[in-house]
Amino acid sequence: MFSKILIANRGEIAVRIIRACKEMGISTVAVFSEADRDALHVSLADESICIGPAQVQDSYLNMTAILSAAEATGAGAIHPGYGLLSENAKFAALCEECHIVFIGPSSKVISEMGDKDAARKTMIAAGVPVVPGCEMVEDLAKAHEEADRIGYPLLVKARAGGGGRGIRRVDRSEDFEDAFRSASQEAQLAFGDGGVYLEKFVAPAKHIEMQLLCDRQGNVITLGERECSIQRKNQKMIEESPSPAVTPELRQKMAEAAVKAAKAVGYTGVGTIEFLLDPDKNFYFMEMNTRLQVEHPVTEMVSGIDLVKWQIRVAAGMPLAFTQDDIHISGHAIECRINAENPELNFRPSCGRISLLHIPGGPWVRFDTALYQDYMVPPFYDSLIGKLIVHAPTREEAIRKMQAALCELVVEGVDHNAELHMDILSTPAFKSGDYYTNFMELREKRG
Structure with a gap:
């Protein structure tokens, strides 16, 4: 196992990875831009290094600075989180050249799956249905x-x-x-x-993704699906697991296709196969995400598997400690992405100082965030400021639990979209599960 890991990211995902490392007894190194000097991930890590000015291209996308930080601190591995350099084949290759473990698949696999056209050809050859x-x-x-x-x-x-x-x-x-x-x-x-x-263009369609976990010994398991059809301009807003549209028989077929896809490219680590599902229950491969997903917590909630810890273990060469028969999906989980934006003003991004923060509590309520009281949300990065996740025995109860948690959430100092999530959860389409990727488009047309 690694003794020290550098986290090449920021915000809530950096905090999430640092916490997992602490529980595993692994030292952590945070990198930060000048704008993130007071960020939570910087104070939580054992060591921290400034890698450049606020702009991402000069800091969080600065491969040389990140690798230099890893070398200087003696980090044996780099966890890229999601976004930024997480699916950058060049960065993964540089890590390999520097003998630093990139916590993810090989640069070759990232390159193959990052080329959506090449990925499509690979899936056709593997017998996976494509659009x-x-x-x-x-x-x-x-x-x-x-x-x-x-x-x-x-x-x-x-x-x-x-x-x-x-x-x-x-x-x-x-x-x-x-x-x-x-x-x-x-x-x-x-x-x-x-x-x-x-x-x-398959329409109407649902966006269904299958979570994969693959070790270096050739073992591939699936951890159920996530429904990600509530989107705006191709950006996910709400995710849930399991999908209300997926039957046990369909789930088995999609899982088998996902395993075929992973084995076709020799995948290792945590990955996701994204499918389109039409009203006739036909599903088609869209793409493979060769990284941890933003919405991974809903899978953790229903499966009981800590994806970040297993991502690290697999990267260290450890085999999976369980088989597909050991995986049991229990209950229902929902995630709402809390973004610093104003839905009433065409989703205008918001920044500013957090003047009041109250995080919801109670059994099976989780808020992944890097916010704290008096924190200054900078204007330079993605608008995601937190992910509110709940778990309950049934979907109906999970919806009520999420509504209660959203009512309890208080974030003052920046605009955010919690009220919009409340509105979406209360619609008949969402409650019934009969919604598609055009949900927000239809809602905005209705005004």
């Missing part, structure tokens, strides 16, 4: 021809990156050229790769 579409296409005329063959509506999708960037929906042939160019340009700016491919 009808075409491979990467660079020539506009050829792309237009493929689009007409696939049929509208369709999606133009970046082969690199994620987070909903480099994606355009096209409903008519005459709109294709503009969508193709803008998706490619956005992908080039965001990921340095303007390559795009085309997929049929």
Whole structure:
């Protein structure tokens, strides 16, 4: 096992990883930007090093500074969290060259799965169902021809990156050229790769993802699915496990497909296979996330497995201590992402000093956050300031528990979206589980 781990991240996920390390007896090193000097993860870690100014490209994306910090402190491994460098094949490769363990899959696997077009081909070869579409296409005329063959509506999708960037929906042939160019340009700016491919737009659809845990001895297990269909502009807002739409038979089929996908690429560590599920219960591979997910706590709640600890153990070469037969999903969990933004003002980001903070309590209520009283939320980073998670024996009770927890949550000093979550949870569509990825789009149209 590692004696010291550097956490190449910030905010709530850095705090989450540091806590797991403390429980495992592992020393921690925090890296921070000048804007995060007073951040909670800095004070919780055993050591901390400033790696640059506020802007992420000069600090949290500064590979040289992070690797230098690991070398200087004698950290044997780097945990990238999610976002930032967590799916950066170049960074994983540099860690390998420096003989520092990257807590995640190999750089080769990250590269293969990060190229969505290549991942699609791999899944087809492995017998995993994929959305009808075409491979990467660079020539506009050829792309237009493929689009007409696939049929509208369709999606133009970046082969690199994620987070909903480099994606355009096209409903008519005459709109294709503009969508193709803008998706490619956005992908080039965001990921340095303007390559795009085309997929049929499956609608309505649910976003269902299957959690994987794979060790270096070839053992692959699934920990159930998460329903992530409440989204705005391809950004998840609410996640729950298990999905109200997935039957035991369907769950088995999706789990088998996820295992096939993991074995096809020799995956190790914690990973997620994302599927689209149509109303006829047909499911299609979308992509593989080669990292810890933001919404991993709902899986931890229903499975009883600490994903962060096992991610670290697997990276250290330890085999899984359980088999698929040992995994039992119990009850229901829901997560609401608390963002510093104003839903009434077109989700305008918010920053400022936390003047009052009250965190909900009670059995099976969890708030993953880096907030504390008098903390200054900086304007430079992602708007996520916390994740409120609850667990209950039934979905109905979990919804009520979440509503109670949201009512109890007090965060003053910045705008946030807790009231919006309350509104969503009270809708008939959410209560029934009969909702799709267009939920927020339909809600905003209704005003």
